[in-house]
Amino acid sequence: MKNKTIKIGLSLLAVSIVFYSCKTTKEATVKKEETPIGINTSFMDKSVKPSDDFFRYVNGSWMDNTEIPADRTRWGSFDELRKNTDKDVMAILKEAINDKSIDANSDQAKAINLYKSVLDTVTRDKQGIEPLKPYLAKIDAVKNSTEVVNLIAELDDEINLGFFGVYVGTDAKNSKRNVVYVGTGSLGLPDRDYYVSDAPDNVEKRQKYQEHTARMLQFLGQSESSAKSDAAKILALETKMSTATLDRVERRDRRKTYNPMTVAELQKMVPSVNWDNYLQTIGIGKLDSIVVSQPKYLETLETIFKENQLADWKAYMKWTLLRGSAGSLSSEIDNANWEFYGKTLTGAVKQRPADERALATVNGRLGEALGKLYVAKKFPPEAKAKAEAMIKNVFLAFENRIDNLPWMTKATKENAKLKLRKSTVKIGYPDKWKDYSKLEVVSPENGGTYFENSRLYAKWSHQRNIEKLNKPVDKTEWGMSPQTVNAYFNPSNNEIVFPAAILQPPFYDYRADEAVNYGGIGAVIGHEISHGFDDSGSRYDSDGNLVNWWSDEDLNQFTGLGTALAEQYSNLQPLPGIFVDGKFTLGENIGDLGGVNAAFDGLQIYLKENGNPGLIDGFTPEQRFFISWSTIWRSKMRDEAIKNQVKTDPHSPGMYRAYVPLQNVDAFYEAFDIKEGDGMYIAPENRVKIW
Incomplete structure (x- = not known):
């Protein structure tokens, strides 16, 4: 329970931008040489109508031809993006390892020392359980609850x-x-x-x-x-x-x-x-x-x-x-532990390579040490600038949607807009990097071990946490490193945060078609904004305090709409007898629905200001928007991973996130001419409209 920060993260299951072609309509199509970066027509299933099975139509060929790697419990374009990002960070780390000029006391040197100690299985295997013996002896010595x-x-x-x-x-x-x-x-x-x-x-x-x-x-x-x-x-x-x-x-x-x-x-x-x-x-x-x-x-x-x-x-x-x-500890103990937590509980076939696991440890403990290097090499200023412009439009769209809510009273609308306007947005990387100067990490060459470095990290982390007590909350802190492919909303800070790694191709490309970007990162921006107004985040006011700013009437209306959305998702059955828990996933589902709506309206603001580019690969901007959303959530999961997810993860499985929110959006029906009797159709009176 220590160092526990309440954040609501995107926890992406799959993030990528993939497009396909269909028949040309009356509008002029952009010439092939002008086609924006990221279009790929090979992952769709043209035999399926989008009005019947949108997920299959967009991702069917990919689903048929993709196997989950043996060392993964799920796979999707987000996982590919994560793996590619890890390759970039690994290359940066190995370059640092070979750089003889690095200061031995620098943050980067500490990251190197930790990485090496994780990979030093020779020492770990030799030690066995020796590191635990002092603690085991202390446990054996206790005689009553007071001593415990x-x-x-x-x-x-x-x-x-x-x-x-x-x-x-x-x-x-x-x-x-x-x-x-x-x-x-x-x-x-x-x-x-x-x-x-x-x-x-x-x-x-x-x-x-x-x-x-x-x-x-x-x-x-x-x-x-x-x-x-x-x-x-x-x-x-x-x-x-x-x-x-x-x-x-x-x-x-x-x-x-x-x-x-x-x-x-x-x-x-x-x-x-x-x-x-x-x-x-x-x-x-x-x-x-x-x-x-x-x-x-x-x-x-x-x-x-x-x-x-x-x-x-x-x-x-x-x-x-x-x-x-x-x-x-030793490889034998580590492997035995993985047999249950990796294989039995979530269905993995084999462990990930040792260097990938070592990098994950470094990212988790000294993420900003590597993040400085990652940002310098991989995050162009243009990406941040364009993302900021998109965020501005999505915020404006969300505010317009609040103004037009038929179920909310004027006073509560003003409170909601105040919260929206006071939101903090963090993009890319921290303005103030984390200070690791008091953290000791000993290299294997100097006798350091993974266990001992873990103990030293725990002591440093504990002390750092304790020191916060008599200080005001530092709202400049980040809860994710720049190389993390994710995003989150922190209700106490009333902030949304987008690390640099999520602002890159194929999920987001500052050079790509805006409909593509709004359907991808734009909807993610909207998703995180919506967390401030989901069933949990909405309990915090504009200053991040757990204070009720709703009228009783509006809160009853909001709760009723949430119940209707929860019922939609509770009917989903990813495996026989295994159902999504709509109440448990409600916050994320509100985030997805609100995110799609706000991003779609944000795209309309952009098109009005900058002009409509017309068809690309035979699709209107509106169609490309929904296609983009569906592709970012494509994923395949092992059965055991699905069973575990529905019990432990507040996010719905990716294949449902790809289309269920869209079934509640009228513009989706207009974009793909979805009518009563089609597989994607929900009667207008049963479509849930919250934000």
């Missing part, structure tokens, strides 16, 4: 032992200041449903999880029978912990996870923890108040501590330690 809590506090800045966690973050009701939050414990399965639901897939995964836990515990020297016994205890304890947590829909309601109380009140709720001592030990010191994310969980934790099942606690802490460290 003391150990959690002692190791808080370097190792996670579960049960609960404390972190510093933005006050949801006062976005200018930081406060202390206490959150839930660490669990080995990714969602509550895996523990509490008796659906066949959950029952199967629980059994395999228990088997996996028993297998892993034997690496610690336990006998097979002892490991199996402990695995059963761990599953039982984690199930009790998970049962007390909010479900995935409830967790999206920030009002339910914002529960401020005095430390004295918290002490009364969980007397087994001496909170003053705990907070002092981890470096926070004396506090008057704290925000509890899930009170019911902490009440259950008190019950667990009162039961005094010391052996169960020790087994759980050892497992949490091992699970969290597995990737930095």
Whole structure:
């Protein structure tokens, strides 16, 4: 739970721009040599009418001829873009490795040292579980719940032992200041449903999880029978912990996870923890108040501590330690852990190459160190300038749409427009780069190991988080590195953020046709804007505070429209018996619908100001817009990945994002002459119109 920032990200499943040709209409077609960059007609299925199956029409040939790589659980044009970006960053990193002039204390040198230590499997294999032994000995030595809590506090800045966690973050009701939050414990399965639901897939995964836990515990020297016994205890304890947590829909309601109380009140709720001592030990010191994310969980934790099942606690802490460290230990342990989390849970056939995994670690921990180099080589100023112009039009379109909402009263419209106008937009890269000067990363040549560098990173990250407490919120910080192919909305900052890597071909090209760009990055811009007005983001005001700015009447109208959209998605069945959770995915679905509408209107503003280029490859700008949207969401997923996604990911599967929002947009029907009886048709009275 530490360093937890609330962001609503795009979490793209597939991002690319691909086009196709069809019959020429009456308007003049642009000459072939004038065709903008990015057009590709080879991925469509011309045997299908767009009015019957738009996703198949746009992406059918690609679907038929594309295989998911063995080391991936899904594949799409976004994944291709991510892989290509990683190649660019890898080349930059390797160039830096070969640059003998790099300062040994520079951020880039630290990135190099971390990368090398991840790849140093010789040392990792030689060490085995040696790095864990001091921690295992400390766990074995505890005698009661007081000593358990003391150990959690002692190791808080370097190792996670579960049960609960404390972190510093933005006050949801006062976005200018930081406060202390206490959150839930660490669990080995990714969602509550895996523990509490008796659906066949959950029952199967629980059994395999228990088997996996028993297998892993034997690496610690336990006998097979002892490991199996402990695995059963761990599953039982984690199930009790998970049962007390909010479900995935409830967790999206920030009002339910914002529960401020005095430390004295918290002490009364969980007397087994001496909170003053705990907070002092981890470096926070004396506090008057704290925000509890899930009170019911902490009440259950008190019950667990009162039961005094010391052996169960020790087994759980050892497992949490091992699970969290597995990737930095020997190849055998790392591979065994992947067998469950990569293969069993999400369906991958083999692990990704070691250098790709090492790069992912560097990007995750020292992303801005490489980001400086990436931006200098890969992000032209023209891309940012054109994106800014597009953003301006999409914002204007969104404001026009607010003005024209038939269901919203004037006073609430003014509040909505105020929030829109006060939004912050970040493009490309930070104005102020992250300071890694206090982070120590030791090279393998100097005795550094992946495990030790992970420990040093944890200590640095912990201290950096704690230091925020007595400072105002730094709203210049970025939650993603420039080389991240994604985007996000941060409700506390009322900001939308677009890293440089998403502003590149084929997803976005500043030289390409504007209809293409508006259907791609333009709709993503609209998507992130819409997050400020989805069922979750709309609870924050223009200053990023969790304050209601709605009239009761308007809120009831908005909630009803959201319910209708949720019902649309809850009827989608990506696998037999596996349904999309419309309530869980509602925020992202509102984002997609609002994004398409705002970007489409933004395109009309652009065309009015700059002229209509007419047909390109036989398509009008409006058709090219919708084609672009559908292609960016093309994707194929393994069955296990789909099962996992619908339980853990608030985004709908990509193939639905490609066309379901469009079914609610009248202009889509006009662009492709969709009529009653066609597969894509939804009756006008059943089309959901929110923003």
